[in-house]
Structure formats: structure tokens, C-alpha cells
Amino acid sequence: MDLNTVEVIDVPTRRADVWPLGPDDAVLAGGTWLFSEPQVHLRRLVDITALGWPPITLDDSGIELAATCTIQQVSTLSAELPTLRGDWTAAPLLHQCCTALLASFKVWRTATVGGNICLSFPAGAMISLAAALDGIVTIWRADGSEYQLPITDFVTGSATNVLATGDVLRAVHLPAEALRATTAFRKLAPSPLGRSGIVVIGRLDDPADGGRCAVSITAATVRPYVFEFPGVPDHAALRAAHATIPDDAWTVDAHGDPDWRRGVSLVLAGQICAELR
Incomplete structure (x- = not known):
């Protein structure tokens, strides 16, 4: 247009x-x-x-995705990581999250990580990825300073975030500890190529990294919710954590009723925990 x-x-x-x-x-x-x-x-x-920002930077600390990195480049990295970093077992999750974005292959080649995050829509695919992998965003300010904060603090609601006028998202960092984890992914949408109504991701860290388990819920909620456990939780612990999501945090749109999102996200989270055990 x-x-x-x-x-x-x-x-x-x-x-x-x-x-x-x-x-x-x-x-x-x-x-x-x-x-x-x-x-x-x-x-x-x-x-x-x-x-001139490098779209992807790999080092021992993890992955930095520039705000100008495209969705296609993130998806391609998913296939390349087993050769580049064989211990980063969360590699498949990068492509899986790309598929949660309602977009054709032509859009994938142009749409960027930064744009997806800064729009802060509930179904933001790169928000799902960053939330599941402890993503930290870097923001430039007009005065030449910068600051960092977790993606879970960056997104504050449906299409809202902490950016002030003049702020520019520079990058998102995915730490190596999270990339070494085992992951499980579930996505539901009203149609096969439709916008995601629910995205639930589980992550079980390597024992050498503490063995922590994190379960994230996005798309179903207006901002990311991530629940952390010392190990894979039983159903009672999972249900108790899920129940802390406020009633007004469930997304209201044409892609799924809040009650459906609430109930089905818990079912998917249970499936994920069973897969990670």
C-alpha cells in the first residue's frame, strides 16, 4: 500500500x-x-x-539476532545450527516459531525480527521464540545510551510495549544455556495457515545448566507468560502456575475465545511436560 x-x-x-x-x-x-x-x-x-548490522551473530554466549534479521534467516539458522553448534539442541525451535507467523514465504524474506517484536501483537512469532529461550532485548536511546531487559518485560500488552518515542530496538539475545535445552512446541490456529491462537513451548535445561524447566504461553495471552520450575512439573504444579494468568490477560479476537484459549493452553502445556519427562 x-x-x-x-x-x-x-x-x-x-x-x-x-x-x-x-x-x-x-x-x-x-x-x-x-x-x-x-x-x-x-x-x-x-x-x-x-x-550494516550483521543479521546473526554466534558466539559462546549464544545468538544475537539483529532487529533487521529476517524471519527467513531465523528459519535457515535452525537448519544450520546442528553443524555450527551441535550442542544447541533447541535449534529446531527457531524454525518452529517462524511457522507460528501468519505469512507467506515472500513475507518471510522481508519481515524482520525487530518489526515482529516491536508490533507486540499477541501472535508475534519472534516474541514466542524469545520468551521460550530467555531472550533479552537491547534498546538504543536517542541520547546515545542503551538498555537491556527480558522480552517478558518488554511486551506489556496487546500491541503495547516499553518503547518510548525515539527508542529503537537493536537486537535480541538468546543465551547459550537456553539453546542447550530440550524443547517441545505446540501451536493451534483456527486454520492450517491462519494466525496462531495458542503457542505453548516447553524447555528443559541440560542438567549441567541446572535442569530447570520453563513453560511459556504466547498468542493465547496479550503478553508472554513464562513459568519456571526446578524440573518438569507435575500436573498440580502446572495447573497452579497456569491459574495465575489473570482473566483479562487472555486474548480476545476472532481467532479463538478466551475460554478456549485458557482451557486448551493448559492441555497443551500438559502434553509438553509429558514429552519432556
């Missing part, structure tokens, strides 16, 4: 040139959502793709 109110497109090549950013400006990376519907308030686009 043409954004016929936009008057300027800036393409910074240095960090300092990204700012100033105001309420009439939008940061552009993939733009798959930005160009999907009218944005009548916008007057300027700031294209950050020329900043």
Missing part, C-alpha cells in the same frame, strides 16, 4: 543519524506491516537497513 502522507525517507548509515525521531516518524526495516494498511499520521520513514 502507498503511504501517501510520507514526505521524507531517510536512510542513515551511522547510529547518530537515526535521530531525531518523533511521533510522525516510523522506523522502517522490512515494512511488511507498515505498508499493509494506511498510516495517515506518518510524515517520515527512517530506513535502518543501511546501518
Whole structure:
């Protein structure tokens, strides 16, 4: 869709040139959502793709996904990791989470990690991935500083997050401890290619990393919920944790009633725990 109110497109090549950013400006990376519907308030686009960020950085601490990394690159990395890092057994989860995004292969090649996270929609596939793997986001501020926080604190509700005017998401880091874990994935959608109504992911850390178990629920809720246990929980412990999700935290839209999401997410979480035992 043409954004016929936009008057300027800036393409910074240095960090300092990204700012100033105001309420009439939008940061552009993939733009798959930005160009999907009218944005009548916008007057300027700031294209950050020329900043030259490596899309994926691997080191012993884990994986850093740049905000400009595409969904396709995340999916491809899932297949490459067994050769690059054979002990990162959570590798299949990267591609699995990509499939939770309602998008064609053409969109995968353009849509970015940063855009998916910053939109903060309940069914954000990269939010599901980061929540399951203890993802930490890095945010740049206009004054030259930056800060980090867990994805579970970044997303505050349906299409809301902690970003202030002028803030730019730089990257999300997935720690090696989480990548060494065994994972289990469940997704339900009203149709095979439809937007995810429920995404539940379980992660069982290697004994050398403490053997912790984490169960995350996304898409079904307006923000990520992650429950941690010292090991794979029994059904009573799982049910008690699940019951702490507030009534108003269940997503309300055409892709599933809140009561369905509440009940089925617990069933899927039980299946995941059984698989991880």
C-alpha cells in the first residue's frame, strides 16, 4: 500500500543519524506491516537497513539476532545450527516459531525480527521464540545510551510495549544455556495457515545448566507468560502456575475465545511436560 502522507525517507548509515525521531516518524526495516494498511499520521520513514548490522551473530554466549534479521534467516539458522553448534539442541525451535507467523514465504524474506517484536501483537512469532529461550532485548536511546531487559518485560500488552518515542530496538539475545535445552512446541490456529491462537513451548535445561524447566504461553495471552520450575512439573504444579494468568490477560479476537484459549493452553502445556519427562 502507498503511504501517501510520507514526505521524507531517510536512510542513515551511522547510529547518530537515526535521530531525531518523533511521533510522525516510523522506523522502517522490512515494512511488511507498515505498508499493509494506511498510516495517515506518518510524515517520515527512517530506513535502518543501511546501518550494516550483521543479521546473526554466534558466539559462546549464544545468538544475537539483529532487529533487521529476517524471519527467513531465523528459519535457515535452525537448519544450520546442528553443524555450527551441535550442542544447541533447541535449534529446531527457531524454525518452529517462524511457522507460528501468519505469512507467506515472500513475507518471510522481508519481515524482520525487530518489526515482529516491536508490533507486540499477541501472535508475534519472534516474541514466542524469545520468551521460550530467555531472550533479552537491547534498546538504543536517542541520547546515545542503551538498555537491556527480558522480552517478558518488554511486551506489556496487546500491541503495547516499553518503547518510548525515539527508542529503537537493536537486537535480541538468546543465551547459550537456553539453546542447550530440550524443547517441545505446540501451536493451534483456527486454520492450517491462519494466525496462531495458542503457542505453548516447553524447555528443559541440560542438567549441567541446572535442569530447570520453563513453560511459556504466547498468542493465547496479550503478553508472554513464562513459568519456571526446578524440573518438569507435575500436573498440580502446572495447573497452579497456569491459574495465575489473570482473566483479562487472555486474548480476545476472532481467532479463538478466551475460554478456549485458557482451557486448551493448559492441555497443551500438559502434553509438553509429558514429552519432556
